[in-house]
Amino acid sequence: MSAIRLLVLGAVRQHGRAHGYQVRNDLEYWGAHEWSNAKPGSIYHALKQLAKQGLLHAHEVAPSTVGGPPRTEYEITGRGSEEFFTLLREALTSYDQQMDVKSAAIGFIVELPRAEAVALLKERTRGIAQWRASVTEHYIPEDGPEQLGHIGEIMNLWIHTADAEAAWTQGLIDRIEGGAYTFAGEGEPFVGVLADGVENPYATGERHPGDAR
Amino acid sequence: MSAIRLLVLGAVRQHGRAHGYQVRNDLEYWGAHEWSNAKPGSIYHALKQLAKQGLLHAHEVAPSTVGGPPRTEYEITGRGSEEFFTLLREALTSYDQQMDVKSAAIGFIVELPRAEAVALLKERTRGIAQWRASVTEHYIPEDGPEQLGHIGEIMNLWIHTADAEAAWTQGLIDRIEGGAYTFAGEGEPFVGVLADGVENPYATGERHPGDAR
């Protein structure tokens, strides 16, 4: 799964109604263009796809209020919201070691009730443990690991990565159970999107972490 | 960068001369279809692209020796070998948190002289440290990290991941400096490809996309 659908659905959903450029700006605010495929072309493509699939509703072009060409506004549909939560739960639960999906999921985690977030993350740690077990079992030959030569280092990397992620997930669970952050149904939500006319403090044009050289 | 070019170039290079299906099997032997985009379509596409760019030389179709349709054989060119080492060095040096590129690079690391492998990995740890510093500096607002709310967990994840990877890289450096594995110019290389007619011990019989039914 690519992160783009989750990102776009979530961004539109938080706005209620948004046009492409707004989504693009939100995701830049998140730094998402750095760590995911949320680039202009992909965003507009995703918006059209999602609209075609009935997950977003496309309002006819409206004249721009601040200069620039007219724009299409999108609103999330009921099925779109369902899909958003399906993708979010899936991204939080399953271990697939893709940074972009994981990061996007954390960005939206507060859209869930606290108890569910914790439950999904616990499910995630179970998934990691299982995956770890299946790697060690499946890829270590009977004649000992030397059999694999340096290829064994790949499995070693995986195990190491899985362990690190398990530890991080547990830390997050602890923080959430300890009362951190504001989740769905707990009052004023954290504002993760840019209000109209607010300058993006992170749109520096500089090189950011995650930039490919 | 996707891992496919590195994987395909490396696989053809280790064989000297190989046809698509052989590359496909090698990569399955590595488990690469699990952790990268090395799926049939992508492999054959990459082979054609690389041939078009002069990095591989395509020999006209040869009749199959074991049944099945005729096949095209590929051989790596001088420029192809250069490109392979460029990609390999780049993948070992730069921190881009993509599992597939990283895993592919480890798979081929023994194609380099031992000293260079160590040097590149040390460069990598420097890169990770630099990246870590730039994240903490750039994404932590002056008014304290609370400003970011749960979004801060994304940066937390990145830091955690970077630290884990730095530790793993250091471990690998230590093992290599300690004399592990056989590198270029050190005698009989480790066989990372399947010889003709040898059964793939990791072909689990599971159904994969692209398998004929």
Next chain:
DNA sequence: GAGTGGGTAGTCAAGTTTGACTAGCGAAGG
């Protein structure tokens, strides 16, 4: 009042990736 620089809001062609599909051949079974 003509150019031009910058922000807004996208489009587009080229390239890549995916997963389903095809086609050739030998072996086994009836």
Next chain:
DNA sequence: CCTTCGCTAGTCAAACTTGACTACCCACTC
């Protein structure tokens, strides 16, 4: 014999991604 199964060795259309490009409008200068 002739059909079916399974392996070999791919092809292909559809979808997705990328990065460069366009078009519009405003504000400002010269």
